[in-house]
Amino acid sequence: MNVSLGFVLSKIFTYSLVHDMLAASVPIVLACMCAVISRQVNIINIAAEGIIMFGCFFGVMVSYFTGSWLLAVLVSVLLGVLISAIMAVAYLKYEVNIFVLGLCINMIGTACTRFLLQVIFKTSGNFVSEKVVPIPRINLPFLSDSPVLSSIFSGYTVTEILVIPLVILLWFMLYKSVWGLQLRSVGLNEMASYTSGIDVNRKKLVALLLSGAFAGLAGAHLSLGYSCMFIENMSGGRGYMGMAAMQFGAANPIWAALGCLLFGFSNSVANRLTPYGIPNQFVTMIPYVATILILAISVISQKIRSTRQESSLRKS
Amino acid sequence: MEKIVEMNNIHKQFPFVKAVDGSRFDLYKGEIHSLIGENGAGKSTMMKILYGMYEIDEGEIIVNGERVTDGRYTTHDAIAHGIGMVHQEFMLVKEMTVLENIILGSEPTKKGSRNVVIDFDAARKKISHYIENYQMAVQMDKKVMNISVGEMQRVEIIKALYRGADILILDEPTAVLTPQEADKLFEILDIMRRDGKTIVFISHKLKEVMKISDRISVMRASKYITTVNKSETSIPELATLMVGREVFLNLERTPAKEGEVMLDVRDIYVPSERELSKIRGISFQVRKGEVLGVAGVDGNGQSELGEAVAGLRRIERGKVFLDGVDITNRSPLKIRRQGFAHIPEDRNDRGLNKKHTFAENMLAAEIRDRPYSRFGILHTKKIMEEARARSERFDIRPRNPENLAGSLSGGNAQKIVVARELGASGKKFLLAAQPTRGIDIGNIEGIREMINDAKAEGVAVLLISADLDEILSLSDRIIVLYEGRITGELVNDGNVNEEELGLLMIGGGKND
Numbered sequence: 001m002n003v004s005l006g007f008v009l010s011k012i013f014t015y016s017l018v019h020d021m022l023a024a025s026v027p028i029v030l031a032c033m034c035a036v037i038s039r040q041v042n043i044i045n046i047a048a049e050g051i052i053m054f055g056c057f058f059g060v061m062v063s064y065f066t067g068s069w070l071l072a073v074l075v076s077v078l079l080g081v082l083i084s085a086i087m088a089v090a091y092l093k094y095e096v097n098i099f100v101l102g103l104c105i106n107m108i109g110t111a112c113t114r115f116l117l118q119v120i121f122k123t124s125g126n127f128v129s130e131k132v133v134p135i136p137r138i139n140l141p142f143l144s145d146s147p148v149l150s151s152i153f154s155g156y157t158v159t160e161i162l163v164i165p166l167v168i169l170l171w172f173m174l175y176k177s178v179w180g181l182q183l184r185s186v187g188l189n190e191m192a193s194y195t196s197g198i199d200v201n202r203k204k205l206v207a208l209l210l211s212g213a214f215a216g217l218a219g220a221h222l223s224l225g226y227s228c229m230f231i232e233n234m235s236g237g238r239g240y241m242g243m244a245a246m247q248f249g250a251a252n253p254i255w256a257a258l259g260c261l262l263f264g265f266s267n268s269v270a271n272r273l274t275p276y277g278i279p280n281q282f283v284t285m286i287p288y289v290a291t292i293l294i295l296a297i298s299v300i301s302q303k304i305r306s307t308r309q310e311s312s313l314r315k316s
Numbered sequence: 317m318e319k320i321v322e323m324n325n326i327h328k329q330f331p332f333v334k335a336v337d338g339s340r341f342d343l344y345k346g347e348i349h350s351l352i353g354e355n356g357a358g359k360s361t362m363m364k365i366l367y368g369m370y371e372i373d374e375g376e377i378i379v380n381g382e383r384v385t386d387g388r389y390t391t392h393d394a395i396a397h398g399i400g401m402v403h404q405e406f407m408l409v410k411e412m413t414v415l416e417n418i419i420l421g422s423e424p425t426k427k428g429s430r431n432v433v434i435d436f437d438a439a440r441k442k443i444s445h446y447i448e449n450y451q452m453a454v455q456m457d458k459k460v461m462n463i464s465v466g467e468m469q470r471v472e473i474i475k476a477l478y479r480g481a482d483i484l485i486l487d488e489p490t491a492v493l494t495p496q497e498a499d500k501l502f503e504i505l506d507i508m509r510r511d512g513k514t515i516v517f518i519s520h521k522l523k524e525v526m527k528i529s530d531r532i533s534v535m536r537a538s539k540y541i542t543t544v545n546k547s548e549t550s551i552p553e554l555a556t557l558m559v560g561r562e563v564f565l566n567l568e569r570t571p572a573k574e575g576e577v578m579l580d581v582r583d584i585y586v587p588s589e590r591e592l593s594k595i596r597g598i599s600f601q602v603r604k605g606e607v608l609g610v611a612g613v614d615g616n617g618q619s620e621l622g623e624a625v626a627g628l629r630r631i632e633r634g635k636v637f638l639d640g641v642d643i644t645n646r647s648p649l650k651i652r653r654q655g656f657a658h659i660p661e662d663r664n665d666r667g668l669n670k671k672h673t674f675a676e677n678m679l680a681a682e683i684r685d686r687p688y689s690r691f692g693i694l695h696t697k698k699i700m701e702e703a704r705a706r707s708e709r710f711d712i713r714p715r716n717p718e719n720l721a722g723s724l725s726g727g728n729a730q731k732i733v734v735a736r737e738l739g740a741s742g743k744k745f746l747l748a749a750q751p752t753r754g755i756d757i758g759n760i761e762g763i764r765e766m767i768n769d770a771k772a773e774g775v776a777v778l779l780i781s782a783d784l785d786e787i788l789s790l791s792d793r794i795i796v797l798y799e800g801r802i803t804g805e806l807v808n809d810g811n812v813n814e815e816e817l818g819l820l821m822i823g824g825g826k827n828d
Contacts (some may be wrong), residue, residue: 049519065709077342171430175432176433176434177432177433178423178425178431178432178434179432181416181419181420181423181434182420182421182423184412185409185412185416185420188410188411188412189407189409189410190407191407192407192409192417192420192422193409194369194391195367195369195391195401195403195407195478196392196407196420196421196422196475196808197391197392197395197396197421198390198392198420198421199390199392222317224393307587310588310589310594311585311587311594311632312586312587312588312594312596312632312633312800313596313633313674314633
């Protein structure tokens, strides 16, 4: 038993796990940025899950019919913006509860893509085709001599590479720019922002539209970059994992993105465990157990920190 | 002199009240114009309208000769017209720094960054100009949550000036200051007037109004009454104009009895989100049949003290006894069962459920007991009978207990809270936190009498109030809180000096 456990572990924890972990993290990072931006204007936006499903399906569909991955990604992003715009009108103008709206989008996302799969591709469950053009991968030929370096640094899709500057840009815009200061102030104190002459609803609208764009991108990447197919329910809770990572990083894009790596790690370990006779139900559970653990840890540590800070026994 | 603001025939309706009813107001360049009236008279609403925070239902506003109400008029437009406002409830983002708060919405940007990247150095430079010019010290890098209330007010004033305000509206600015700090503020306002700024001073403290105004406008019950020149009026005349009758806020205080100790607070430590509000070791006793007043500038731990005693905030060290029973960190329900009555400091947030009826609110604390319910089923008839009886006894208007609590005026809503807390039998101790904040003079008189009556019947009262007049009119003894510690204790024998109290309130106590 011991020998076989050691064998399994040696098969799982290899250098190629780094690549797998990073790749598995990227869709969650994109979903997480959706949660981060809306959280910064004090909106708990749970719709990432549903928007990702739309992004996945339309990414595959546009790529299939046009043969252009770039067009497919653009359509998915715009679709994310459009769905967010509908939510924004309902939430900001007609004051519909944002949680109910998000729930609706998520339910429609699952059901509608399943329906479209049957109508357009006359199939159910999943759709694979050679005509679907994936997002290209960038290989670094000068690393090909070293399998380790090549595995870690080479062979990422365009979107995977793009994610790093995107997160840094978002952080910079939130914390160093006029736009970000005003956006964050809306989330922290709406009245103070309004009396400072800031158009509060406009800021919220922009934040929602941007978060939709990120979720749409997450969807297109999931079906055209991370994989090259459409599967029903393929978002698999990544939208929610992104929210958990947002919580973990206290809505700071960089910390939140680092939190996503933990999910990427648990996802890829789970994938590698499957062939070793561990019950499938248990393996698929791992990312969700990780979600609960990460949330619990971040909430507890934040609580401990604030209790310590608020204590009257602490010397100031 | 040049007229720079004119507001004519302004109407504004809120869900339950007509806040402004055909009122008017005007401003001449370079004057200090006071707008006085009772709480709820519509002063703040009128000025929030001028600042673009509320849309008006009817009327016109003319600023610098331009009819701004022809189109949509927002706060953004008001700022562009050189209007700045310091609100009674400060409009600051407490998680952000003083610097960020001041520049918010008018951020200077770095050259060549296409108005994207904030230029904090340029902002600092511009702000230090105001700090020096008006001698208003602020710590630019501290988070707002960690500065004192007086400093927050200076931040608000600088914020308005930074936006280029020529017209500065101050809504009850002295309510959060000690007498000395208020004098300092008046000096600053005087310098601003000399610099050509125009100032609107909203207040109901007539002494201060007479001290600094050029002209005074009076509002009563949502209506404009009149405008007078300072030189042609007097405090009694203003008081009559403001209330519509002569005012006597002279309560006949019942002398304290030498009763046994009812509340015993022993060296407690209480946490707070704000550094200056943490309670750091305080002890005192309240005896049967006396009122102990807690004075101090808001934010020095008064709220934390009240919440700790009431079981709403954790006590980290020390003990609290009520009539000999240890109530430290007990649940509010258990504490109430010991005969603890509580008028919470925020009527809208904690005191009342505005969406429930008057009767439901009034009996909320007793509704689980007979005769108001049996086996969990409400006995509506008994509830209504008792609510009606108490509305007579505590003079709550209108009398109909089926009205929603939210439809009552501030004063009458607060009386529901008092009736709930003091109407039940067996109360030994009353914690009254800011019991008359934001209510009209008639009801202030009524509520102060109720508190005095409760004391006369032998209830021990802990009165927490930022209003010095209230502390002096009700208390038998006074303790002063400053940064979570007691800086002094005085016996209120009728010779207490306000200056001395003011000194204790800014930490200059005998104990130092």
